[in-house]
Amino acid sequence: MHTLSVPQALAGSVAVVLLLVQLAMLRSLVLVELIALYALQSLLVAIVCATVGVVDGAWDLIFLAIITVVVKAFALPLYMRVLSHRVSSRVEIPARINVTASLLIAAALIALAMTTASRLPLHAGAFLPSANLATTLSIVFVGFLIAILRPNALAQVIAFLTLENGLFFGTVTLAPGLPLVVGVLLLIDVVIAVVVFAVLVRVIVNERGSIATSSLESLRG
Secondary structure, three states: OOOOOHHHHHHHHHHHHHHHHHHHHHHOOEHHHHHHHHHHHHHHHHHHHHHHHHHHOOHHHHHHHHHHHHHHHHHHHHHHHHHHHOOOOOOEOOOOOOHHHHHHHHHHHHHHHHHHHHHOOOOOOOOOHHHHHHHHHHHHHHHHHHHHHOOEHHHHHHHHHHHHHHHHHHHHHHOOOOOHHHHHHHHHHHHHHHHHHHHHHHHHHHHHOOOEHHHHHHHOO
8 A cells, every 4th residue: 555645645635626726716707706716726836836845855946936925826816806896896707608517518627637647657756746647637628618618808817827827736746846947937927928918908998898808809800
């Protein structure tokens, strides 16, 4: 019988919670809840990053975890709340299909992710590569699903940000030797993406008084 170490148990537990948070995002139809769930997901990813850094003695990962907490768990969610409050204090997100059907599709995508991960030639390591790869693929698949099914500009921003969280989690647990500069560049890409989408949201709000992506249909040539 294989006994899990504390880092293995933590990584496995966080992987499950990350996936549950992603499913909660798919279920939520209120923008403030989506923002809060993204902040929680980012905090969990940062905890895993810090744990890997402590176990491996990689101080660059600990530094990256601190940056992740500051930028992704606090600064970006706060900025997105400010943007959402300019439209309404409680933004209801439209859905292309009902929640039950969305969750069934998500379950099928998660099953596909787990099947794919189990067939890849990965050897069990310190942080459960197979399980973490399955979680990473699941978060990516469900993130794309959220972006497709939620016709709201900020909701789609959050969906794409969760993709980065999933990839970051997979990178840290599968390849903890990732150079610090790569992790910082990922964070910079996230910030740039949010700024670009923020400008888009401001334009939509000023022109239409809404952040529904259906407002962009008038831009078709």
